[in-house]
Amino acid sequence: MHTEPLDGPIRRHVRVEGVVQGVGFRPFVYGLATRLGLAGRVGNDAGGVFVEVEGTPAGIAAFLAALERDAPPLAEIERVTVRSGEPDGGGEFTIVGSDGSGPRQALVSPDSATCGDCLTELADPADRRFGYPFINCTNCGPRFTIVRDVPYDRPNTTMAAFPMCAACAAEYADPGDRRFHAQPISCWDCGPRLRLVDAHGAELPGDPLRAAAALLRGSGVVAIKGLGGYHLAVRADDEAAASTLRARKHREDKPFAVMVPDVETAAALCELDEGAVASLTGRARPIVLLPRRGAATGRLPGAPAVAHSVAPGDRRLGLMLPYTPLHHLLLAELGTTIVLTSGNVSDEPIAYDDADALERLAGIADAFLVHDRPIHIRTDDSVVRPFLGREAVLRRSRGHVPDPVRLSRPARRPILACGAELKNTFCLVKGRHAFVSHHVGDLENYETMRSFVTGIDHFTRLFDVRPELVAHDLHPEYLSTKHALEMTGVDSVGVQHHHAHIASCLADNGEEGPVLGVAFDGLGYGADGTIWGGEFLLADLVSFRRLGHLAPVPMPGGTAAIRQPWRMAAAYLDAAYGGGPPEGLDVVRRNEAAWADVLRLGRAGVNSPTTSSAGRLFDAVSAVLGLRDTINYEGQAAVELEQHADPAEHGAYRAGVSAGRPVVVAGADLVRAAADDLLAGVAPAVVAARFHNGTADVVVRVCEMLRDESGVSAVALSGGVFQNLLLLGRVAKGLNASGFRVLTHVRVPPNDGGISVGQAAVAAARDHLPETARE
Template identity: 65%
Template sequence: MDTPECGADPVRRVEVRVEGVVQGVGFRPFVHGLAQRLALSGHVGNDTAGVVIEAEGPREAVSGFLKALRSDAPPLAAIHELSVVELVPRGGRGFRILDSDGSGRRRALISADSATCEACLRELFDPHDRRYRYPFVNCTDCGPRFTIVRDIPYDRPNTTMAGFPLCGACSREYHDPSDRRFHAQPVCCPECGPQLRIIDAHGRPLGEDPVSRAAELLRAGMIVAVKGLGGYHLAADAVSRDAAATLRVRKHREDKPFAVMVATLAEARRLCHVDECAERALSGRRRPVVLLDRRDAGGAGAPVSDAVAPGTRRLGIMLPYTPLHHLLMRELATPIVLTSGNVSDEPIAFTDDDALARLAGIADAFLVHDRPIHVRADDSVVTTWRGRVIPVRRSRGYAPEPIACPREFPRPVLACGAELKNTVCLATGRRAVLSAHIGDLKNAETLLSFTESIEHLCRLFDITPEVVAHDLHPDYASTRYALEETGLDAIGVQHHHAHVAACLADNGVDGPAIGVAFDGTGYGTDGTVWGGEFLLATCATFERAGHLATVPMPGGEAAVRQPWRMAAAYLRADSRAGDLAVARRQGDRWEQVRKLIDSRVNTPATSSAGRLFDAVAAVLGVRDTVTYEGQAAIELEQRADPHHPDGYHAGVTDIGGTLVVDSPALLGAVVDDHRRGVDPALVAARFHNGLADVIRRTCQEIAERTGIRLVALSGGVFANRLLLGRTVDALEQHGFTVLSHGHVPCNDGGIGFGQAVVVGARDRAAR
């Protein structure tokens, strides 16, 4: 902080240390220019902790300098700490930029990859510019960062640009403090930088103008693999049903929606409803996929094929974020599918050899370049809700920017995350660094990505963990890694406690709170499958105060893939259930499953809210089987009338001091209305409203017992915006303060962060 001015001496000299995302973002030239404008002397330089400055001049000018460091910092900079030490003035002339100092413990942070800035876009499409139509134009305000960094300090030799020596013109820009490319590590041009080409699956060239040829192939209905910032995408015409259907067959992705890239905000508005919050998300430097409500699919303004996003009224839209994307979209002038370059459930391909090997059976052509990607990073996915951007998948554009934590971590923590939607987390000091999205740890390729991400983050941030956090589930690959591979003090963290702790820390509080953790699956401390939990929680501790009623999961994991099984489980006491359409659709299998339930073989008990959604979806004929996680619940939300106010009732009973929600009553009401022929849109709405109401009533009962009126909502079920909105409204109307996620996903992508928070809190409590 700035120290109070004292004495009559008009000259002041200060040493300023700035930590945060301040390297590779134009911070030194910004400081240099600011000091020159204020006629200050001194110097600025990078070291392994961030940026160090000495500045001397008139007191008023130095005070203005310190204020402007925060207020006028470059777009990609993020100042986390700024400390000022008063020095004895010693005179001097001029202000210099020093060479980087690579000695000492590394604490400097690396910027996330950033979308192409307006200045670079003007050059890209200026026929008189030397970088005209060059697909790798960048500067200190944009371009690749995290995905090309091998080590720190963030200098060119420590990036994948090391193999591209600067030409004379680029070198002059790089070394000129007045140029916006001063020390822009990925700087390059057609003379000295990476080159683009288009090839077939055998590596044979397909044309001399790669962008035009790729556009031509896409217009012809072909599938093109495109090398992006953090890995390969698979591109196809989004208007043609045949192209999207072909991609689904080849990628083995039956129903899960594809993301769509459009050229401009105007085109996004023609397809979807875009409010101010969504516009900021779409056009900001992070450029995530934004989930938006689609306009009338039958209207002239919404030409995207139904095969792109079946079963949902929403589209995942993104704008171009690299020069290559801008060139391709301008050439095409039509929306394209742009989905991860992989076969379903595998990690995204990011090396050229791997892409050719794994995508040869999917892509008809490959739009490639020779700038290596060092770290894979899928596109981030966000949704918007009540003027807020909420992460669904935190990856490119966000990782590895740290999340500020309210309290110090006594020991450096490695948190291994969950089995699904895995991210790993490193925490030290008062910050936590999350990896880019890794995915589901179900195959060798994803597990390798998991271990590589841990090694790279530890090296990049010079963190040696002293403790490792893991889920309680003994069969998770992340748990086995923590227990068998690290050799560290291992601490297990209950899955839903991690969810709630992540929400608390996401909002900068420690609790206590009533944590409502609703998701699909989590290993409970009693050996059952939890997932509809009411916890009394702080970041360090939790107590199970309530839960949804437990029901059997017939067939275990088979019940996750086949929601009709959960309908059979919930309706096992209904003698008339065999007359329901869901039972008739299954034929003999319905009775076989009922017998399996009676035998109690391979029927683990669960309180899962996700499985309750599955049962409702099956009864209403929305989904009997699913091809991706959460599909039945997602499609059920899409069927619900968002304006219908009525809701079903479910009782809450105290059983041995624990509140148990009669969730089967909700399904019973669904069945009754369904038998009466009530519109499924109204039935789905009444279910959502009834669940929100019983959450409120359960929290009310807990609050009356404890006095706690702070509620934290977490778990993948709260990605359902209808349920989230109804729940928040109900709680706030009854005087609760409600927390939801804003920096990490509410789903399992936030579990690693929550695990780290819990271990840090336990360490502090043990002091």
């Protein structure tokens, strides 16, 4: 090693890894180095960004300190490594061109909402991009949704078809410009154009934006091509338009999301805390589920009306702010809030391909506001909500993908985790990075299954991962399981569904366990071949033991019992009252025609698998209370039960708990208490609350029993049922009060959208075991 003079020039080689390409990192480094009077160079390579800086030790120290601190907004720095070099005499600081060779390590960044600078230009009549619906820069705009391949360069994006004009090219080449190497930049002269077309694809006359706004004002339904797919829009205050949209989409009750022009409007409609504001205004711009201002908080003056059909029976609203220039322009033109819901029929995947969208949405939309920048990969809006001041993700898609989740230890081999059947995501692991896919959807749908297969393909190319280990659910009929088992030349590892849920929560919190895992969901295939879903596990990333569960009850008619919660009411009432339910229960009367048949079906066990599912318990109570006998979207009965509960009620039903092991929780006790209260004239809102409180109580009680014998005092809460905020809040509070450390989901969804992450974490952990110990 050579010695360096104390104050003479020194040289440092700096490597920056993470999301550092296509985010303005080189111009940032250039600006920083030039300001500090340093010499050297900066460039992209397949591993990220490399920098060589030369100057005084003080200058270099200032440079290194600012490198991470002042990095551009879209950069996600994972690692900075610095080594010494030999000074070569300085000179100018330069930016060097891209190098496409070598293994691909650099990360593609997620799509980002239009930045403040671009918004200023958009509104400035003197700017050459005034009113241009596709304005973007290095700090904002489309990324993941337009990337076809890596390295992230314009020819590898769907912008390849738009050669830059001289003015754009000059900005692109100027290290001092905000648009230096911004791949998707364009302008009125060279970029994508907006068009308004009718249901046959024929262009409509007039300014597309103004004409679209006029259609919306006149109660029309307009399909709008967004970043990751097509949306359907109607005015949010227009009951006729909203109900027309529901009828045409065959979407009966599932809430619509609403786009509001600004935070002030959001605050007028819903209760916002700091976390909510941060979620609404952040770069990802998800749909944020928020409590509406109700009777207690009062309507604020200036709050726009929201039609009943937008989110019937829900005390929450899903709000989002505009995230593309097109949204900003349209809302400004319209001067009101709009419903912005996925462009699809019923449960189909959201349309993103132009020809396909026109065909599939022709019967729904009166007109299409479209453009000619193709969407390469379908990416739904993300959905989040504030929980205890933090953002908790329910659907992780646009704006987050493909940011990886970081595993606590690097994987030994590249891993593909195929995820669940519904709300499917898949996950690719390379080293420490778990690249969770965008929301893929319900695989039984052929379009969705196809995008699952092509999506895996896309990710393996993008991240240069060739999976050697493939993780899958244990459910033999999941199409994701079948896909995994059909892959050749790989090792496969089955991960139990609820173990995956708990592991996903551990991974989300950067932990490895052991932990007491409470996995409450609709259902998952159990290690014993029955259907689980109300589970208490002692788990780490490698393995689990089932220490407790809800008492199994039959699901009369299998899948039919999921679609018809009243069947679960029948099964639970049968378990609760040996000699038949008491007279006068309205759920029995409403379903009289098939009640006896369904009971016999469940008792005989004909197509009636037994389940310990917590979701089915919530379904049963929802039906008993007369809220939902039949659902038309997943989880509806439980959602309405939560929405109906009186949060001020603190009474709780008591569920019996068995003395043996595993601990068995008598869910039927809660159903009996609910039915008795209901018959005694207690208000359903109070009954719903007491049921929630009773469920929370028994979760805490069981955790206490299990802590005593296992010595483990950390609890992870996972599974779709914990999307229920009332339940989650009361369970977390009870556990905290009892001295538990509580892990909840933050960036990984608690529902089946998180299963792939859990599978990946388990597969990676097991792969570190000696060969003989791997299952």
